[in-house]
Amino acid sequence: MNLRLFDFLSGLSGALDLMSSEVVGHHKRVAYIAARLGKTLALPRQERALLFMAAILHDVGGFTLQSRLAALSFEADGARHAELGYRLLRANPLLKEAAVIVRHHHTPRSRQAELDEPPRALELSCLLNLADRVDVLTLRSHSFDPAWVMAQIAPRAPQQFAPADVDALAVLAADPDFWAPLAGPDPVATLEEEPLLLEERHVSQAQLEQASTAFSQIIDFRSRFTATHSRGVAETAVCLAEKAGMADGQLAAMRLAGNLHDLGKLAVPSEIIDKPGPLDDQERAVMDRHPELAQGILSRVDGLETVAAWASQHHERLDGRGYPRGLVGTELSLGSRIMSLADVFTALREDRPYRRGLENGETLNILDDMAAQGALDGHVLALARANLDELDVRRCAAQNAAAREFREFYSGVPVA
Known part of the structure; x- marks a missing residue:
């Protein structure tokens, strides 16, 4: 980049x-x-x-x-x-x-x-x-x-x-x-x-990644239920990308995309994000706009074209029934397929307002069903299955670190 x-x-x-x-x-x-x-x-x-x-x-x-x-x-x-x-x-x-x-x-x-x-x-x-x-x-x-x-x-x-x-x-x-x-x-x-x-400040790639981490906190720290999500997705996606043989530059882009994939959720009210149950049709329509909004923001930054695509396509499906654009498998790159699975895997394993996080076995069963239905890429799922222990250890470590940062972040802050 x-x-x-x-x-x-x-x-x-x-x-x-x-x-x-x-x-x-x-x-x-x-x-x-x-x-x-x-x-x-x-x-x-x-x-x-x-x-x-x-x-x-x-x-x-x-x-x-x-x-x-x-x-x-x-x-x-x-x-x-x-x-x-x-x-x-x-x-x-x-x-x-x-x-x-x-x-x-x-x-x-x-x-x-x-x-x-x-x-x-x-x-x-x-x-x-x-x-x-x-x-x-x-x-x-x-x-x-x-x-x-x-x-x-x-x-x-x-x-x-x-x-x-x-x-x-x-x-x-x-x-x-x-x-x-x-x-x-x-x-x-x-x-x-x-x-x-x-x-003139000679910014390094590592510093840009750190800046994206700060923005992932802006996205996630609005709610204790999402406080660690982007970091978990980013680490899961990078791990899968490594196993897929991606080069260093692509791995850096993958971490940026993972950190920023939910950027559009800044437009989603906290009441919807924290709702302890299924969303109604109107709420779902608001939530479903977030990938398109992220695309609109990231695609305007020269040099982030790949990041914008990977970040904004994490709710697309191989069978064309995803959103926001209804892309089909031939239109989805390996990076987008990895990001999609990383998002689902992390979401299933973490606590949500309406349920506890699922165990690995139950998570894999759901991912298998989604792949069979044309939602997820079977090759990427095979990589996840073959490297499940490492994948989950790295995801868990990233989310635990983010959780500590979340607690420290609000410590001693004046009450609103």
């Missing part, structure tokens, strides 16, 4: 929009505003890169629609979702510096002296807070009125915002060209320097 970090983060930030039409574009607008402020302030290139990464993911800790909408209030406290966002990002070496900025993007400047954090990170978090509040103001008023925006912002310096940052905003606000991209669908696409700034 040949990925640009700018494209990867911009694409994944689009997944955060799936929660509601009311939050669509917020991350990209804030990232655009922050980037323009950073350039106007002549920040060093490394700081501008950090600011952009923090801005494009700043509300990543808003796991629920309620928390996302609350953050769109101008007076929002935001302490809980900012802390959760920090916890999601801090373990990734690529994002750990940006994580501190995310953690304090709702902390007023007047309180920053009390914090034991790198001073420059706090200054950048203050700048991100300003960019965030500017978008909230324009979103709430449904218009771009520079004088009105400045009238709301200026009195809050120096308590909430740094005076120099507000001065930089005043310069930008007087320029009509600053506001124009904010009315479009993707303002970050108009930025010329930020892609280069991020490429």
Whole structure:
């Protein structure tokens, strides 16, 4: 895979929009505003890169629609979702510096002296807070009125915002060209320097995989019943891909696809995900959209074409009776067939709201029936059967690690 970090983060930030039409574009607008402020302030290139990464993911800790909408209030406290966002990002070496900025993007400047954090990170978090509040103001008023925006912002310096940052905003606000991209669908696409700034960070494949793990937590940590699912699917799929003889690059793509295969479930309300029983027709229709939504997000990232296909086809069937596209066997690659079996295997073995996880023998019986009915690939199932002990040990280890992370993640977090 040949990925640009700018494209990867911009694409994944689009997944955060799936929660509601009311939050669509917020991350990209804030990232655009922050980037323009950073350039106007002549920040060093490394700081501008950090600011952009923090801005494009700043509300990543808003796991629920309620928390996302609350953050769109101008007076929002935001302490809980900012802390959760920090916890999601801090373990990734690529994002750990940006994580501190995310953690304090709702902390007023007047309180920053009390914090034991790198001073420059706090200054950048203050700048991100300003960019965030500017978008909230324009979103709430449904218009771009520079004088009105400045009238709301200026009195809050120096308590909430740094005076120099507000001065930089005043310069930008007087320029009509600053506001124009904010009315479009993707303002970050108009930025010329930020892609280069991020490429200077020399991102490794391992760091991209870690970033996908953070996003798997965003998907899974909304519910204790799904808290480990994506990690289990990813490990199961990689194990099967190894047994099928896939090359290292394909194994890396498989782990990314496993981590992100349920990305579209960010659009599914928690009430449906946690329902202790069968879904009704309306709920099933909402749930069944998630592979198509994942395809829409991932396919827009250059270099993720294979990942997008494998991730979005995990509910297709060889007989053409799957969804979302009803593809038949000749249209499904080996990677997609592996992902499909890995998803079913993991789902059967783990606890769900309506049942306990099944034992290996019962799981294999169900997989045999599904293969006989044309749902799963018999060759992939044979690989699973021949390597069942290793497959289950690796799946279990991955899910146990994710479960520990889930418990640690919420430890000490302020109550919503």
